[in-house]
Amino acid sequence: MTPSERMYVALRAAILHGDFAPRQSLKPQELATKHVVSLAVARETLLRLVGEGLAERLPNRGFAVPATGAERWQQIAEARATVEPAMLRMAIERGDLEWEARVRAAHHRLARATPYEQDPDSWSEAHRLFHRALLEACGNDVLLGTFDRLWIDSELARRWSAVKEPARDAAAEHLALEEAVLAREAGRAADLLRRHVTRTVRTLRTS
Amino acid sequence: MTPSERMYVALRAAILHGDFAPRQSLKPQELATKHVVSLAVARETLLRLVGEGLAERLPNRGFAVPATGAERWQQIAEARATVEPAMLRMAIERGDLEWEARVRAAHHRLARATPYEQDPDSWSEAHRLFHRALLEACGNDVLLGTFDRLWIDSELARRWSAVKEPARDAAAEHLALEEAVLAREAGRAADLLRRHVTRTVRTLRTS
DNA sequence: CTTGTCAAAATAATCGATTATCTCTAGCGT
DNA sequence: ACGCTAGAGATAATCGATTATTTTGACAAG
Structure with missing residues (x-):
């Protein structure tokens, strides 16, 4: 190397x-x-x-290092909430069986990954791959590039937003998301994803 | 320098x-x-x-130089059609008087710019600034960054997509867009923008 | 004729040193 | 005491040359 x-x-x-x-x-x-x-x-x-x-x-x-913080994190979350649900609809529309299999695999890896508390980097990577797998069938590399960029920004901003993750069951949210996606329920899946992305931010606002 | x-x-x-x-x-x-x-x-x-x-x-x-072509251009157009109308809705929701004034100014500069045939670079820049002005009131720098990136990609891809622009009245489309925006008709404006972005691509498909 | 090998040329990657620019502070004058 | 200026030190930007890698093409073997 x-x-x-x-x-x-x-x-x-x-x-x-x-x-x-x-x-x-x-x-x-x-x-x-x-x-x-x-x-x-x-x-x-x-x-x-x-x-x-x-x-x-x-x-x-x-x-x-770029300046970050809670405010920027909110903007990133809003951007993700704008883009990702639309991508998910496209993916559900266009995805094939092979995609479904990859989604299942990615969710399995995430669900069985060592918890965030024990190994943040490893869990975060599994988390990213699950979210990306959901969207990969959208058939648009440009949008996937947008997702990649937003995810990176998000990781950096979250690291420095000094927000306590509220009591939340991320695993349950991921499971519900997977189910809705595999059931091809575009509307429900898109809504779940939007909420999933904005949840921490909203609790920020109201706290 | x-x-x-x-x-x-x-x-x-x-x-x-x-x-x-x-x-x-x-x-x-x-x-x-x-x-x-x-x-x-x-x-x-x-x-x-x-x-x-x-x-x-x-x-x-x-x-x-990155590989480009008609296919990639379609993907970029789809990405823009996904992101920009949503941004425009946010801008119409959040924009103030000052923003309206900037939109008017940008449109005026575009309408009076030297035609594309005479000076492509100059017209393209006015075109970009008009589209950006429309979205600048969305209040989200991350989304604006996404717009900037998509625009650059779009310019490069269009240059090499070897597509004949169909008979179309870009000026009329811009004018209608400006009117809908200043009238704060979010739905109509978003739809006009979506069509404006995808128009050349659709003619590509059907030709 | 095809295919594999090896060396020469071209190009990419890296280095150590030089030059330009900025920052900080001590000293001066008001 | 305050602000301004000069100069020293720190840092960024640039350079010319060296080292490593890839590509090319000639040539021999099958």
């Missing part, structure tokens, strides 16, 4: 994991030293992260 | 203008020579364009 790739995955994981605070500057020199690579590689990595939305570039002032 | 920035805007414009064919490789050495900068700057520019979707990175095989 190339040094650039190695540093990229490492730094990406570190940012998503919360090793750097929002607005904290990401200094190429420091990072290059830490990861034992040259300045050019550190810069390249940062540029790639900027493209993904996991870093900001301040011209002539280097790079920094 | 920094060399990096200068090269960035130049190369970006060149790609959008169609100076490079899809899948054509973008060789850092050539571009560096052409723009009189070092290799590092050329690489940085290409990395930034990758982040925007205006270039692709093939590991260990350099950079290239």
